[in-house]
Amino acid sequence: MNTATDTTHCDDLAKALEAFRHHAPLIERWGTELARRLGSGARLLVAGNGGSAAQAQHLTAELVGRYREDRPPFSALALHADTSSTTAIANDYGVQEVFARQTAAHGRPGDVLLLLSTSGASANLLTAAEHARRLGMTVWALTGRSPNPLQLGADDALCVDAPLAATVQELHLVAVHMLCETFDRAVENGGTGRVAADGTPGADGKPGVVGRLVGRARTVGRTTPGGPVAPRKGQA
Numbered sequence: 001m002n003t004a005t006d007t008t009h010c011d012d013l014a015k016a017l018e019a020f021r022h023h024a025p026l027i028e029r030w031g032t033e034l035a036r037r038l039g040s041g042a043r044l045l046v047a048g049n050g051g052s053a054a055q056a057q058h059l060t061a062e063l064v065g066r067y068r069e070d071r072p073p074f075s076a077l078a079l080h081a082d083t084s085s086t087t088a089i090a091n092d093y094g095v096q097e098v099f100a101r102q103t104a105a106h107g108r109p110g111d112v113l114l115l116l117s118t119s120g121a122s123a124n125l126l127t128a129a130e131h132a133r134r135l136g137m138t139v140w141a142l143t144g145r146s147p148n149p150l151q152l153g154a155d156d157a158l159c160v161d162a163p164l165a166a167t168v169q170e171l172h173l174v175a176v177h178m179l180c181e182t183f184d185r186a187v188e189n190g191g192t193g194r195v196a197a198d199g200t201p202g203a204d205g206k207p208g209v210v211g212r213l214v215g216r217a218r219t220v221g222r223t224t225p226g227g228p229v230a231p232r233k234g235q236a
Contacts, residue, residue, distance in 0.1 A: 013170055016162035020171050023158050027175055030140060030156070031182025037112060038063070039187065044076040045107055045137075047099040047128055048116035051169045053080040055116050055142075059176045067180040071187055077106060079128075099128035109136030116172055117141070118165040120148025129153040142175055144168040 038044060044063065046056040060076035079102045080086055086098045093101060103113060113132040115125045120143035129139045129150065139154040146159035158175060160168045 009166070012162070012164060012167050016160065016167050016171060017174070019161050020174065023175070024178070026156070026158055027178045028182050031179045032186045034112060034179070035183050035186035037110060038074040038076075042075075043106065043108070043111045044074070044114060045079055045103060045111060045132075046076065046114045046116070047079040047103075047125060049080075049122055049124070051165075052116035052118065052142075052172070053078070055169065055172050055176060056114075057081055058173070059114070059179070062176070062180045063183070067177075067184050069184060069188075071184060079103070079106075096123045096127050099124050100131040103128045103131045103137070104135065107132055107135050107137050111135075111137045112140060113137050114140045114142070115150060115154065116143075117148075117150050118144045118168040118172075120144055120146075120150040120159070122150070125150055126153055142172050 034044065044060070046060055047053075048056040057078040057080070060078040060081075063074045063076040065073070079099050082102070085102060089098045089101050099115075107113065111132075113128065115129060117125050120141070125141075126149055129141075130153065132139050133153075133155075138156075141150045141154035141157040143150050143157055143159050144165065145161055145163075146157070148159070151157040151159055160171045162168050162171065
């Protein structure tokens with residue numbers, strides 16, 4: 001009896017990951033820009049279907065909560081997570097409108113809409129992208145292989161070169177974590193590069209929004225000045 005483990009899945013992932021490394025500069029740019037915008041009061045909206053919906057909610061949880069270190073919460077919404085809204089919209093307007101109508105309700109000029117799709121062809125994401133751009137939002141896409149319709153409908157896109165949807169989703173998770181790391185680093189540095197994380201005044205002589213928020217966040221969990229800080233994520 002052959003008990004050897006089939007490692008084809010791991011081999012496919014390793015091959016795709018090697019090519020994925022070239023996207024690091026794009027993710028760096030996204031994380032830095034996202035820190036600047038959210039630190040100035042903008043909002044991130046994220047949407048996907050199925051496994052991509054789970055990835056979307058993973059990202060927003062890390063931004064509203066925290067990724068590794070304590071920092072301020074930032075406004076990020078996973079549009080599929082409001083089940084009452086999504087089911088009502090699907091029932092009244094059709095499935096293709098479930099994200100577009102929520103984008104129209106929550107989105108403002110300067111906000112970012114991030115769309116995740118392994119195929120890059122989901123009609124409800126394409127419709128949301130169209131509405132977002134009409135509103136003056138910036139649209140980013142995480143997709144599978146290029147070219148694809150969602151890539152063409154976004155302002156910027158990261159397209160994973162992998163043949164299987166499972167591998168694409170796994171690398172989307174890598175992208176989410178790298179984005180969070182870059183975002184946190186930009187927040188720690190003051191978001192715009194003009195202000196230190198401790199709130200040191202910038203060129204205009206005023207503390208930046210992100211710098212002030214980070215300064216306040218460092219006191220979260222302290223019971224008295226100089227007292228113990230809440231444990232980091234993953235620590236008891």
